[in-house]
Every structure is written in C-alpha cells, then in structure tokens.
Amino acid sequence: MEADEGPESGRGGSGAPSEGTDSWKLYVYDLLSSVVIVALIGGLLFTASGVWPPMVAVESGSMNPEMERGDLVYVMETERFAGPDAEAGVVTAAAGEENGYERFAAPGDVIVFEPGGDSRTTPIIHRAMFWVEAGENWYDRADESAVNGDSCREIRNCPAPHAGFITKGDANRGYDQVTQGRTGPVKPEWVIGTAELYVPYLGQIRLGV
Structure with missing residues (x-):
C-alpha cells in the first residue's frame, strides 16, 4: 500500500487545481449570474411597463x-x-x-x-x-x-x-x-x-x- 501512495501523491501535486483558481471561477460565476438576473428582471419590468428605463x-x-x-x-x-x-x-x-x-x-x-x-x-x-x-x-x-x-x-x-x-x-x-x-x-x-x-x-x- 505504501508503494502505491508515492506516485499518487506526485501526480496530485502537479495536476490538482489550486484553491485560488477555484475561488476565481466562483467569483466569475457569481458575477455573471448576477448580471443575468438583473438583465432578466429589467427585461420583465420593461415588458410590463413599455417604458425604458x-x-x-x-x-x-x-x-x-x-x-x-x-x-x-x-x-x-x-x-x-x-x-x-x-x-x-x-x-x-x-x-x-x-x-x-x-x-x-x-x-x-x-x-x-x-x-x-x-x-x-x-x-x-x-x-x-x-x-x-x-x-x-x-x-x-x-x-x-x-x-x-x-x-x-x-x-x-x-x-x-x-x-x-x-x-x-x-x-x-x-x-x-x-x-x-x-x-x-x-x-x-x-x-x-x-x-x-x-x-x-x-x-x-x-x-x-
């Protein structure tokens, strides 16, 4: 079992995504989601009102x-x-x-x-x-x-x-x-x-x- 752990650890160290990358992706996802939600709400309000803004x-x-x-x-x-x-x-x-x-x-x-x-x-x-x-x-x-x-x-x-x-x-x-x-x-x-x-x-x- 010990002999199998060494190579796995090596591969994990070079290929696993870093926490910084995950945080950045999450930030971009949240930002884009917010933009889409705001756009949808604005579109619905405009459709109902017929006035922009x-x-x-x-x-x-x-x-x-x-x-x-x-x-x-x-x-x-x-x-x-x-x-x-x-x-x-x-x-x-x-x-x-x-x-x-x-x-x-x-x-x-x-x-x-x-x-x-x-x-x-x-x-x-x-x-x-x-x-x-x-x-x-x-x-x-x-x-x-x-x-x-x-x-x-x-x-x-x-x-x-x-x-x-x-x-x-x-x-x-x-x-x-x-x-x-x-x-x-x-x-x-x-x-x-x-x-x-x-x-x-x-x-x-x-x-x-």
Whole structure:
C-alpha cells in the first residue's frame, strides 16, 4: 500500500487545481449570474411597463409626503392600463375628483414628463391636475392658491399656448406652468409614463446620496 501512495501523491501535486483558481471561477460565476438576473428582471419590468428605463429616481421633495427624494418609482406607458375618463391615457386630478380615481393618496395620475419636451433635461414627476385646450383661458378652472395673479393675463401660459396637462407637485404651492418658465402645458408626447408604485430610498443609489 505504501508503494502505491508515492506516485499518487506526485501526480496530485502537479495536476490538482489550486484553491485560488477555484475561488476565481466562483467569483466569475457569481458575477455573471448576477448580471443575468438583473438583465432578466429589467427585461420583465420593461415588458410590463413599455417604458425604458422602467424605473426613475425621485430627485426632489416636490411630491412629499407620498414620494420623497431618493425613492425609486416604477413607470408605465400611459395607454397600457389607463384609468376611467382618461385624456391621452392620463386621468387628471379634476377627473379623479369626480369619479373617485386616486393615485398616491390624491385624485388623478402622477406623470413623469420631459419639461418643454426636452429629452436632455431631467424628467419631472408631478400630478396631472387638468387638461386645457389650445388658446383656452383656464384661469377660472385653476385653484386660486396655485396661481400667481388675479386674471389670465397676469399668469404664464394663459391663454394656453397649446393643448396639454396643467401639472403640479403635491408639495408645491403653484402649478408648474405658472411658477416654472421651462414648461408649458404638458403635451401627451412629452409624457414618459404614469407612476404606478415606488420603493422607498432605493433610488438613493442612483442619485449617489
């Protein structure tokens, strides 16, 4: 028996894989597995939402208290599962007050849109308040506390330069079209999608908080 052990030991010393090689292979396997899993999850989310990327990070506190800075929001194409009385796939707060449709503790859809239709700017996540037609004097339909003026002539984007949504952050005092110079009424083609759900704090990774 002793005579047989010598050669076996010699062969084992030169041919057996080292622990370092095994560890490296395991690391590569785990890395590739993680990439594949993330890709599959991303693909499933995209398939369901119809929007890429299907998740966006909240970058300000304008939608407090329901959405806070650093939350990660799942976005869906507007026409995919439109609510009742939707306009271009979006249920406004005005319509929601009448039919009882609510999202994130208030009437109407929360939309993600490109301000001014500029894809180079950071998208805004705000609530669609009501729809206006091109040339419409919408002052009388507005919440007096959300406009900075006593008549249509004294506020921005009134009459409406084109048809679209008047929007507002839940925590903001005024409508975006009144307080911000970078966007008029939000055209349907500027809308990336509707916010469907959110994961608290997960977006902080993307924001680098």
